[in-house]
Amino acid sequence: MAPRSRTVSMEPPELGRTAGLAWARFAPDGAPWGSLLVLHGAGSRKESHYDFGRAARAAGLCALCFDARGHGESDGPMGAGVLDDLAAVAGELPRDVPLALRGSSMGGYLAIVAAAALGARAVVAICPAPADGLIVALRAGRFDFRADRPALEAFLAEHDDLQAAGAYEGGLLLLHAEGDESVPYQHSVALDAAAAGARPRRLLVIPGGHHRSIQHDAELQGEALRWLERALR
Template identity: 35%
Template sequence: MSGPVRCFAGADGNRLVADRFGSDGAPVLLLHGGGQTRHAWAGAGQRIAAAGHVAYCLDQRGHGESDWVASGRYAFGDFGRDLVAVAGQITQEHGRPPVLVGASLGGLAGILAEGHQAPGTLAALVLVDITPRVDLDGVSRIVAFMSERMEDGFASVEEAADAIAAYLPHRPRPGSLDGLAKNLRRTPDGRLRWHWDPKFISARHGDGDVSRAMAEDELVSAARRLSLPVLLIRGGRSELVSLAHVEEFRAMVPQARFVDVEAAGHMVAGDRNDVFGEALIGFLRDLSPVHP
Protein backbone atom coordinates (compact mmCIF):
# COMPACT_ATOMS: atom_id res chain seq x y z
CA MET A 1 0.00 0.00 0.00
CA SER A 2 1.34 3.42 -0.97
CA GLY A 3 1.80 6.13 1.62
CA PRO A 4 0.41 9.68 1.41
CA VAL A 5 1.54 11.62 -1.67
CA ARG A 6 3.96 14.50 -1.20
CA CYS A 7 5.12 16.94 -3.89
CA PHE A 8 8.53 18.62 -4.06
CA ALA A 9 9.99 21.33 -6.29
CA GLY A 10 12.88 20.22 -8.48
CA ALA A 11 15.88 22.28 -9.50
CA ASP A 12 14.10 23.75 -12.54
CA GLY A 13 10.76 24.33 -10.82
CA ASN A 14 9.65 20.90 -12.03
CA ARG A 15 7.08 19.09 -9.90
CA LEU A 16 8.37 15.88 -8.30
CA VAL A 17 5.94 13.41 -6.73
CA ALA A 18 6.74 11.12 -3.81
CA ASP A 19 5.03 8.61 -1.54
CA ARG A 20 5.76 9.09 2.15
CA PHE A 21 5.94 6.17 4.56
CA GLY A 22 6.14 6.74 8.33
CA SER A 23 5.48 9.80 10.43
CA ASP A 24 8.57 10.26 12.59
CA GLY A 25 12.27 9.49 12.68
CA ALA A 26 15.31 10.16 10.51
CA PRO A 27 14.44 10.78 6.85
CA VAL A 28 15.38 8.38 4.05
CA LEU A 29 14.98 9.34 0.40
CA LEU A 30 14.73 6.57 -2.21
CA LEU A 31 15.48 7.22 -5.89
CA HIS A 32 14.66 4.60 -8.52
CA GLY A 33 16.68 3.63 -11.57
CA GLY A 34 16.20 4.89 -15.11
CA GLY A 35 12.87 3.81 -16.60
CA GLN A 36 11.38 2.89 -13.22
CA THR A 37 9.00 4.78 -10.93
CA ARG A 38 8.69 5.40 -7.20
CA HIS A 39 6.52 2.29 -6.89
CA ALA A 40 9.62 0.12 -7.26
CA TRP A 41 10.43 1.17 -3.67
CA ALA A 42 7.02 0.60 -2.04
CA GLY A 43 8.10 -2.50 -0.13
CA ALA A 44 11.36 -0.88 0.98
CA GLY A 45 9.50 2.27 2.04
CA GLN A 46 7.18 0.26 4.27
CA ARG A 47 10.07 -1.65 5.81
CA ILE A 48 12.06 1.53 6.47
CA ALA A 49 9.05 3.14 8.15
CA ALA A 50 8.52 0.03 10.30
CA ALA A 51 12.15 0.39 11.44
CA GLY A 52 11.40 3.87 12.80
CA HIS A 53 12.31 6.16 9.90
CA VAL A 54 10.42 8.36 7.46
CA ALA A 55 10.79 7.18 3.86
CA TYR A 56 10.18 9.26 0.75
CA CYS A 57 9.96 7.27 -2.51
CA LEU A 58 10.32 9.82 -5.32
CA ASP A 59 9.46 9.78 -9.02
CA GLN A 60 12.50 11.39 -10.65
CA ARG A 61 12.14 13.99 -13.39
CA GLY A 62 10.54 12.57 -16.52
CA HIS A 63 9.36 9.45 -14.69
CA GLY A 64 6.02 8.36 -13.23
CA GLU A 65 3.82 11.22 -12.10
CA SER A 66 6.64 13.77 -11.92
CA ASP A 67 6.91 16.45 -14.59
CA TRP A 68 8.43 15.76 -17.95
CA VAL A 69 11.04 18.44 -18.62
CA ALA A 70 10.30 20.30 -21.86
CA SER A 71 13.96 21.19 -22.33
CA GLY A 72 14.90 17.51 -22.40
CA ARG A 73 17.48 18.04 -19.65
CA TYR A 74 18.01 14.48 -18.45
CA ALA A 75 21.78 14.36 -17.92
CA PHE A 76 23.04 12.72 -14.73
CA GLY A 77 23.82 16.16 -13.34
CA ASP A 78 20.19 17.25 -13.81
CA PHE A 79 19.00 14.39 -11.63
CA GLY A 80 21.69 15.38 -9.13
CA ARG A 81 20.42 18.98 -9.07
CA ASP A 82 16.89 17.74 -8.38
CA LEU A 83 18.26 15.63 -5.52
CA VAL A 84 19.97 18.67 -3.99
CA ALA A 85 16.69 20.60 -4.20
CA VAL A 86 14.55 17.82 -2.69
CA ALA A 87 17.06 16.94 0.02
CA GLY A 88 17.13 20.60 1.04
CA GLN A 89 13.36 20.62 1.47
CA ILE A 90 13.48 17.40 3.50
CA THR A 91 16.30 18.76 5.66
CA GLN A 92 14.32 21.90 6.37
CA GLU A 93 11.29 19.87 7.40
CA HIS A 94 13.09 17.29 9.55
CA GLY A 95 16.05 19.29 10.82
CA ARG A 96 18.52 16.76 9.43
CA PRO A 97 19.62 15.69 5.96
CA PRO A 98 18.24 12.46 4.49
CA VAL A 99 20.00 9.20 3.86
CA LEU A 100 19.80 8.51 0.13
CA VAL A 101 19.07 5.05 -1.24
CA GLY A 102 19.76 5.28 -4.97
CA ALA A 103 19.38 2.49 -7.50
CA SER A 104 21.42 2.87 -10.69
CA LEU A 105 20.43 6.36 -12.00
CA GLY A 106 19.37 7.38 -8.48
CA GLY A 107 22.76 6.35 -7.13
CA LEU A 108 24.61 8.34 -9.78
CA ALA A 109 22.53 11.38 -8.84
CA GLY A 110 23.63 10.83 -5.24
CA ILE A 111 27.32 10.60 -6.12
CA LEU A 112 27.17 13.85 -8.10
CA ALA A 113 25.01 15.72 -5.59
CA GLU A 114 27.15 14.86 -2.57
CA GLY A 115 30.58 14.61 -4.17
CA HIS A 116 30.41 17.50 -6.62
CA GLN A 117 27.35 19.75 -6.55
CA ALA A 118 26.56 20.32 -2.86
CA PRO A 119 28.61 18.38 -0.27
CA GLY A 120 26.66 17.96 2.97
CA THR A 121 23.37 17.40 1.14
CA LEU A 122 23.07 13.83 2.47
CA ALA A 123 23.60 12.07 5.80
CA ALA A 124 24.68 8.83 4.14
CA LEU A 125 24.55 7.17 0.74
CA VAL A 126 23.37 3.69 -0.26
CA LEU A 127 24.27 2.77 -3.84
CA VAL A 128 22.24 -0.08 -5.30
CA ASP A 129 24.14 -1.87 -8.09
CA ILE A 130 25.92 1.19 -9.42
CA THR A 131 29.45 2.57 -9.42
CA PRO A 132 31.00 5.43 -11.43
CA ARG A 133 32.28 2.95 -14.01
CA VAL A 134 30.03 0.18 -15.32
CA ASP A 135 29.95 -2.46 -18.05
CA LEU A 136 28.88 -0.60 -21.19
CA ASP A 137 27.61 -3.82 -22.82
CA GLY A 138 25.23 -4.20 -19.89
CA VAL A 139 24.09 -0.59 -20.29
CA SER A 140 23.45 -1.22 -23.99
CA ARG A 141 21.28 -4.26 -23.23
CA ILE A 142 19.19 -2.29 -20.73
CA VAL A 143 18.76 0.65 -23.12
CA ALA A 144 17.81 -1.73 -25.93
CA PHE A 145 15.08 -3.26 -23.77
CA MET A 146 13.78 0.16 -22.77
CA SER A 147 13.78 1.36 -26.38
CA GLU A 148 12.32 -1.76 -27.98
CA ARG A 149 8.64 -0.99 -27.37
CA MET A 150 9.00 2.74 -26.80
CA GLU A 151 7.04 3.65 -29.93
CA ASP A 152 4.61 0.75 -30.31
CA GLY A 153 3.84 0.17 -26.65
CA PHE A 154 1.74 -2.75 -25.44
CA ALA A 155 -1.85 -3.85 -25.94
CA SER A 156 -2.15 -4.97 -22.31
CA VAL A 157 -0.33 -5.26 -19.00
CA GLU A 158 0.02 -8.99 -19.69
CA GLU A 159 1.90 -8.24 -22.92
CA ALA A 160 4.29 -5.98 -21.01
CA ALA A 161 4.78 -8.76 -18.44
CA ASP A 162 5.68 -11.15 -21.25
CA ALA A 163 8.34 -8.73 -22.47
CA ILE A 164 9.84 -8.45 -18.98
CA ALA A 165 9.78 -12.23 -18.52
CA ALA A 166 11.73 -12.65 -21.76
CA TYR A 167 14.27 -10.04 -20.64
CA LEU A 168 14.58 -11.33 -17.05
CA PRO A 169 14.03 -15.10 -17.35
CA HIS A 170 15.63 -15.74 -13.92
CA ARG A 171 12.94 -13.75 -12.08
CA PRO A 172 9.71 -15.56 -11.14
CA ARG A 173 6.66 -13.98 -12.72
CA PRO A 174 4.62 -12.16 -10.04
CA GLY A 175 1.21 -13.45 -9.09
CA SER A 176 -0.25 -9.94 -9.43
CA LEU A 177 0.50 -7.44 -12.19
CA ASP A 178 -0.73 -4.45 -10.16
CA GLY A 179 2.83 -3.24 -9.53
CA LEU A 180 3.73 -3.47 -13.21
CA ALA A 181 0.58 -1.54 -14.15
CA LYS A 182 1.88 1.42 -12.13
CA ASN A 183 4.92 1.56 -14.42
CA LEU A 184 2.74 1.96 -17.52
CA ARG A 185 0.59 4.82 -18.80
CA ARG A 186 -2.40 4.69 -21.15
CA THR A 187 -1.77 6.94 -24.17
CA PRO A 188 -4.41 8.53 -26.46
CA ASP A 189 -4.16 5.70 -29.00
CA GLY A 190 -5.24 3.24 -26.30
CA ARG A 191 -1.85 1.57 -26.04
CA LEU A 192 0.17 1.20 -22.85
CA ARG A 193 3.65 2.69 -22.76
CA TRP A 194 6.36 2.89 -20.11
CA HIS A 195 5.75 5.68 -17.63
CA TRP A 196 8.68 7.89 -18.59
CA ASP A 197 9.51 10.62 -21.09
CA PRO A 198 11.00 9.17 -24.31
CA LYS A 199 13.43 12.12 -24.30
CA PHE A 200 15.10 10.46 -21.32
CA ILE A 201 16.60 7.86 -23.67
CA SER A 202 17.58 10.24 -26.46
CA ALA A 203 19.12 12.74 -24.04
CA ARG A 204 21.08 10.16 -22.07
CA HIS A 205 22.19 7.72 -24.73
CA GLY A 206 22.41 9.63 -27.98
CA ASP A 207 25.34 11.82 -27.03
CA GLY A 208 28.29 9.71 -28.19
CA ASP A 209 31.37 8.18 -26.62
CA VAL A 210 33.07 11.49 -25.79
CA SER A 211 30.17 12.76 -23.68
CA ARG A 212 29.84 9.41 -21.92
CA ALA A 213 33.54 9.45 -21.07
CA MET A 214 33.22 12.99 -19.69
CA ALA A 215 30.28 11.91 -17.52
CA GLU A 216 32.28 8.95 -16.22
CA ASP A 217 35.25 11.17 -15.37
CA GLU A 218 32.96 13.54 -13.46
CA LEU A 219 31.45 10.65 -11.51
CA VAL A 220 34.87 9.25 -10.62
CA SER A 221 36.02 12.67 -9.43
CA ALA A 222 32.86 13.13 -7.36
CA ALA A 223 33.16 9.65 -5.81
CA ARG A 224 36.68 10.41 -4.63
CA ARG A 225 35.33 13.39 -2.69
CA LEU A 226 32.71 11.41 -0.78
CA SER A 227 33.36 11.61 2.97
CA LEU A 228 29.99 10.44 4.33
CA PRO A 229 29.04 6.84 5.26
CA VAL A 230 28.49 4.76 2.11
CA LEU A 231 27.04 1.30 1.48
CA LEU A 232 27.34 -0.37 -1.92
CA ILE A 233 24.86 -3.21 -2.53
CA ARG A 234 25.62 -5.21 -5.68
CA GLY A 235 23.62 -7.91 -7.39
CA GLY A 236 25.79 -11.01 -7.57
CA ARG A 237 24.63 -11.49 -11.18
CA SER A 238 24.78 -7.79 -12.05
CA GLU A 239 24.82 -6.89 -15.72
CA LEU A 240 26.52 -3.57 -14.95
CA VAL A 241 28.79 -3.80 -11.90
CA SER A 242 31.61 -6.34 -11.88
CA LEU A 243 33.73 -7.22 -8.86
CA ALA A 244 36.55 -5.27 -10.52
CA HIS A 245 34.29 -2.20 -10.52
CA VAL A 246 33.58 -2.80 -6.84
CA GLU A 247 37.30 -3.01 -6.01
CA GLU A 248 37.97 0.22 -7.87
CA PHE A 249 35.10 1.98 -6.08
CA ARG A 250 36.28 0.83 -2.66
CA ALA A 251 39.72 2.25 -3.45
CA MET A 252 38.04 5.56 -4.32
CA VAL A 253 35.80 5.50 -1.22
CA PRO A 254 37.72 3.63 1.52
CA GLN A 255 34.96 4.01 4.10
CA ALA A 256 32.40 2.27 1.88
CA ARG A 257 30.82 -0.94 3.07
CA PHE A 258 29.98 -3.62 0.53
CA VAL A 259 27.27 -6.29 0.34
CA ASP A 260 27.02 -8.77 -2.54
CA VAL A 261 23.51 -10.17 -2.99
CA GLU A 262 23.73 -13.65 -4.42
CA ALA A 263 21.34 -14.61 -7.23
CA ALA A 264 20.29 -10.99 -7.83
CA GLY A 265 20.81 -9.06 -11.04
CA HIS A 266 20.84 -5.33 -11.61
CA MET A 267 17.34 -5.02 -10.10
CA VAL A 268 18.60 -6.10 -6.68
CA ALA A 269 15.56 -5.14 -4.61
CA GLY A 270 13.22 -6.81 -7.08
CA ASP A 271 15.25 -10.01 -7.28
CA ARG A 272 16.12 -10.49 -3.59
CA ASN A 273 14.15 -7.98 -1.57
CA ASP A 274 14.67 -9.96 1.65
CA VAL A 275 18.47 -9.82 1.56
CA PHE A 276 18.45 -6.26 0.24
CA GLY A 277 16.15 -5.14 3.06
CA GLU A 278 18.28 -6.76 5.76
CA ALA A 279 21.43 -5.03 4.47
CA LEU A 280 19.70 -1.65 4.20
CA ILE A 281 18.02 -1.74 7.62
CA GLY A 282 21.27 -2.88 9.24
CA PHE A 283 23.11 0.07 7.71
CA LEU A 284 20.43 2.51 8.87
CA ARG A 285 20.55 1.02 12.35
CA ASP A 286 24.31 1.57 12.53
CA LEU A 287 23.81 5.22 11.56
CA SER A 288 21.42 5.88 14.45
CA PRO A 289 24.14 7.05 16.90
CA VAL A 290 24.96 9.75 14.36
CA HIS A 291 21.32 10.88 14.18
CA PRO A 292 19.70 10.05 17.53
Protein backbone atom coordinates in the same frame (compact mmCIF):
# COMPACT_ATOMS: atom_id res chain seq x y z
CA MET B 1 19.48 -9.77 21.87
CA ALA B 2 16.44 -10.57 19.74
CA PRO B 3 15.98 -8.35 16.67
CA ARG B 4 13.34 -5.65 16.94
CA SER B 5 10.15 -6.40 15.08
CA ARG B 6 8.53 -3.68 13.01
CA THR B 7 5.10 -3.64 11.45
CA VAL B 8 5.17 -2.36 7.87
CA SER B 9 2.06 -0.27 7.29
CA MET B 10 0.39 -0.34 3.87
CA GLU B 11 -0.96 3.19 4.40
CA PRO B 12 -0.40 5.11 1.15
CA PRO B 13 2.28 7.79 1.04
CA GLU B 14 1.70 11.52 0.76
CA LEU B 15 1.97 12.57 -2.89
CA GLY B 16 3.24 15.90 -4.18
CA ARG B 17 5.18 17.81 -6.82
CA THR B 18 8.18 20.10 -6.53
CA ALA B 19 9.64 21.97 -9.52
CA GLY B 20 7.74 19.61 -11.83
CA LEU B 21 9.06 16.50 -10.06
CA ALA B 22 6.51 13.99 -8.75
CA TRP B 23 7.24 12.46 -5.35
CA ALA B 24 5.80 10.19 -2.68
CA ARG B 25 6.72 10.74 0.97
CA PHE B 26 6.59 7.99 3.62
CA ALA B 27 6.57 9.73 7.00
CA PRO B 28 6.53 7.80 10.30
CA ASP B 29 3.97 8.52 12.99
CA GLY B 30 6.54 9.98 15.36
CA ALA B 31 9.59 12.17 14.86
CA PRO B 32 11.99 10.54 12.35
CA TRP B 33 15.61 9.86 13.27
CA GLY B 34 16.72 10.41 9.69
CA SER B 35 15.67 11.46 6.17
CA LEU B 36 16.09 9.18 3.17
CA LEU B 37 15.95 10.11 -0.51
CA VAL B 38 15.32 7.08 -2.77
CA LEU B 39 16.66 7.26 -6.34
CA HIS B 40 15.41 4.79 -8.94
CA GLY B 41 17.29 3.39 -11.91
CA ALA B 42 17.10 4.19 -15.63
CA GLY B 43 13.64 3.54 -17.03
CA SER B 44 12.11 2.94 -13.60
CA ARG B 45 9.87 5.15 -11.44
CA LYS B 46 9.09 5.96 -7.83
CA GLU B 47 6.41 3.27 -7.42
CA SER B 48 9.03 0.57 -7.94
CA HIS B 49 10.52 1.47 -4.57
CA TYR B 50 7.39 1.87 -2.48
CA ASP B 51 8.26 -1.40 -0.74
CA PHE B 52 11.47 0.10 0.57
CA GLY B 53 9.72 3.38 1.38
CA ARG B 54 7.26 1.50 3.58
CA ALA B 55 10.05 -0.46 5.26
CA ALA B 56 12.01 2.75 5.90
CA ARG B 57 8.91 4.39 7.39
CA ALA B 58 8.40 1.41 9.72
CA ALA B 59 12.04 1.74 10.82
CA GLY B 60 11.51 5.39 11.80
CA LEU B 61 12.91 7.14 8.73
CA CYS B 62 11.09 9.73 6.64
CA ALA B 63 11.62 8.44 3.10
CA LEU B 64 10.88 10.13 -0.21
CA CYS B 65 10.70 8.33 -3.56
CA PHE B 66 10.48 10.47 -6.69
CA ASP B 67 10.35 10.27 -10.47
CA ALA B 68 13.51 11.61 -12.08
CA ARG B 69 12.89 13.81 -15.11
CA GLY B 70 12.09 11.76 -18.17
CA HIS B 71 10.42 9.16 -15.96
CA GLY B 72 6.98 8.54 -14.53
CA GLU B 73 4.92 11.65 -13.80
CA SER B 74 7.72 14.21 -13.70
CA ASP B 75 8.02 17.00 -16.27
CA GLY B 76 10.66 17.37 -18.95
CA PRO B 77 13.63 15.27 -20.05
CA MET B 78 16.57 14.28 -17.88
CA GLY B 79 19.49 16.58 -18.61
CA ALA B 80 22.13 18.78 -17.05
CA GLY B 81 20.04 19.85 -14.04
CA VAL B 82 20.13 16.51 -12.25
CA LEU B 83 21.84 17.79 -9.11
CA ASP B 84 19.44 20.74 -8.86
CA ASP B 85 16.54 18.29 -9.11
CA LEU B 86 17.93 16.14 -6.31
CA ALA B 87 18.38 19.19 -4.09
CA ALA B 88 14.81 20.28 -4.82
CA VAL B 89 13.20 16.99 -3.80
CA ALA B 90 15.57 16.55 -0.83
CA GLY B 91 14.10 19.83 0.41
CA GLU B 92 10.79 18.01 0.93
CA LEU B 93 12.40 15.91 3.67
CA PRO B 94 12.90 16.96 7.31
CA ARG B 95 16.01 19.09 7.64
CA ASP B 96 16.58 18.73 11.38
CA VAL B 97 17.76 15.12 11.04
CA PRO B 98 20.66 13.64 9.02
CA LEU B 99 20.08 12.86 5.34
CA ALA B 100 20.87 9.58 3.58
CA LEU B 101 20.57 8.57 -0.07
CA ARG B 102 19.60 5.14 -1.41
CA GLY B 103 19.97 4.53 -5.13
CA SER B 104 19.78 1.58 -7.51
CA SER B 105 21.76 1.26 -10.77
CA MET B 106 21.69 4.76 -12.30
CA GLY B 107 20.21 5.92 -9.01
CA GLY B 108 23.21 4.43 -7.21
CA TYR B 109 25.53 6.39 -9.48
CA LEU B 110 23.58 9.60 -8.81
CA ALA B 111 23.55 8.99 -5.07
CA ILE B 112 27.35 8.71 -5.04
CA VAL B 113 28.05 11.78 -7.19
CA ALA B 114 25.43 13.92 -5.40
CA ALA B 115 26.15 12.93 -1.80
CA ALA B 116 28.65 15.66 -0.97
CA ALA B 117 26.64 18.42 -2.65
CA LEU B 118 23.48 17.41 -0.75
CA GLY B 119 25.29 17.06 2.56
CA ALA B 120 24.25 13.41 2.85
CA ARG B 121 25.59 11.63 5.91
CA ALA B 122 25.35 8.19 4.29
CA VAL B 123 24.78 6.49 0.93
CA VAL B 124 23.39 3.05 0.09
CA ALA B 125 24.25 2.18 -3.53
CA ILE B 126 22.77 -0.98 -5.05
CA CYS B 127 24.45 -2.33 -8.21
CA PRO B 128 25.59 1.22 -9.04
CA ALA B 129 26.18 1.87 -12.72
CA PRO B 130 29.48 3.52 -13.76
CA ALA B 131 29.47 6.87 -15.53
CA ASP B 132 31.17 5.48 -18.64
CA GLY B 133 28.69 2.60 -18.84
CA LEU B 134 25.77 5.02 -18.66
CA ILE B 135 27.30 7.08 -21.47
CA VAL B 136 27.69 3.99 -23.67
CA ALA B 137 24.07 2.98 -23.05
CA LEU B 138 22.86 6.51 -23.73
CA ARG B 139 24.74 6.71 -27.04
CA ALA B 140 23.45 3.28 -28.06
CA GLY B 141 19.85 4.31 -27.43
CA ARG B 142 19.33 1.56 -24.85
CA PHE B 143 17.44 3.82 -22.44
CA ASP B 144 13.70 4.24 -22.90
CA PHE B 145 13.29 7.39 -20.81
CA ARG B 146 13.07 10.96 -22.12
CA ALA B 147 16.48 12.60 -22.12
CA ASP B 148 18.29 15.66 -23.41
CA ARG B 149 21.05 13.37 -24.58
CA PRO B 150 23.85 15.89 -25.24
CA ALA B 151 23.23 17.61 -21.88
CA LEU B 152 22.94 14.35 -19.94
CA GLU B 153 26.04 12.92 -21.61
CA ALA B 154 27.97 16.05 -20.65
CA PHE B 155 26.77 15.69 -17.05
CA LEU B 156 27.89 12.06 -16.92
CA ALA B 157 31.29 12.91 -18.39
CA GLU B 158 31.80 15.67 -15.82
CA HIS B 159 30.76 13.63 -12.77
CA ASP B 160 32.94 10.56 -12.35
CA ASP B 161 31.64 8.21 -9.68
CA LEU B 162 35.04 6.81 -8.72
CA GLN B 163 36.36 10.32 -8.12
CA ALA B 164 33.25 11.21 -6.13
CA ALA B 165 33.61 8.09 -3.99
CA GLY B 166 37.25 8.94 -3.37
CA ALA B 167 36.32 12.38 -2.06
CA TYR B 168 33.34 11.29 0.04
CA GLU B 169 33.75 11.10 3.82
CA GLY B 170 30.27 9.97 4.86
CA GLY B 171 29.04 6.42 5.23
CA LEU B 172 28.95 4.19 2.14
CA LEU B 173 27.22 0.82 1.84
CA LEU B 174 27.64 -0.95 -1.51
CA LEU B 175 25.49 -3.97 -2.38
CA HIS B 176 26.00 -5.84 -5.63
CA ALA B 177 24.75 -9.15 -7.00
CA GLU B 178 27.60 -11.35 -8.18
CA GLY B 179 25.41 -12.48 -11.09
CA ASP B 180 24.59 -8.93 -12.26
CA GLU B 181 24.31 -9.13 -16.05
CA SER B 182 24.26 -5.34 -16.60
CA VAL B 183 26.91 -3.94 -14.25
CA PRO B 184 29.76 -6.26 -13.19
CA TYR B 185 30.10 -6.50 -9.41
CA GLN B 186 33.77 -5.56 -9.82
CA HIS B 187 32.64 -1.95 -10.24
CA SER B 188 31.38 -1.89 -6.65
CA VAL B 189 34.67 -3.47 -5.59
CA ALA B 190 36.48 -0.58 -7.32
CA LEU B 191 34.18 1.98 -5.69
CA ASP B 192 34.81 0.47 -2.27
CA ALA B 193 38.58 0.64 -2.84
CA ALA B 194 38.34 4.24 -4.02
CA ALA B 195 36.26 5.33 -1.02
CA ALA B 196 39.11 5.08 1.47
CA GLY B 197 37.84 8.05 3.47
CA ALA B 198 34.22 6.91 3.76
CA ARG B 199 33.17 6.03 7.31
CA PRO B 200 31.50 3.70 7.98
CA ARG B 201 32.11 1.72 4.79
CA ARG B 202 30.90 -1.73 3.83
CA LEU B 203 30.78 -3.81 0.64
CA LEU B 204 28.40 -6.75 0.27
CA VAL B 205 28.71 -8.91 -2.85
CA ILE B 206 25.73 -11.28 -2.87
CA PRO B 207 26.19 -14.69 -4.58
CA GLY B 208 24.03 -15.25 -7.66
CA GLY B 209 21.20 -12.88 -8.36
CA HIS B 210 20.84 -10.38 -11.17
CA HIS B 211 20.77 -6.62 -11.71
CA ARG B 212 17.45 -6.09 -9.92
CA SER B 213 17.43 -8.93 -7.41
CA ILE B 214 18.82 -6.99 -4.44
CA GLN B 215 16.47 -3.99 -4.62
CA HIS B 216 13.42 -5.89 -3.41
CA ASP B 217 15.03 -8.56 -1.23
CA ALA B 218 13.43 -8.08 2.21
CA GLU B 219 16.45 -9.44 4.10
CA LEU B 220 18.85 -7.09 2.32
CA GLN B 221 16.46 -4.17 2.74
CA GLY B 222 16.52 -4.87 6.45
CA GLU B 223 20.32 -5.05 6.42
CA ALA B 224 20.48 -1.67 4.68
CA LEU B 225 18.10 -0.10 7.21
CA ARG B 226 20.09 -1.44 10.16
CA TRP B 227 23.29 -0.11 8.60
CA LEU B 228 21.67 3.29 8.06
CA GLU B 229 20.57 3.44 11.67
CA ARG B 230 24.13 2.87 12.81
CA ALA B 231 25.57 5.31 10.26
CA LEU B 232 23.14 8.14 10.95
CA ARG B 233 22.90 7.77 14.71
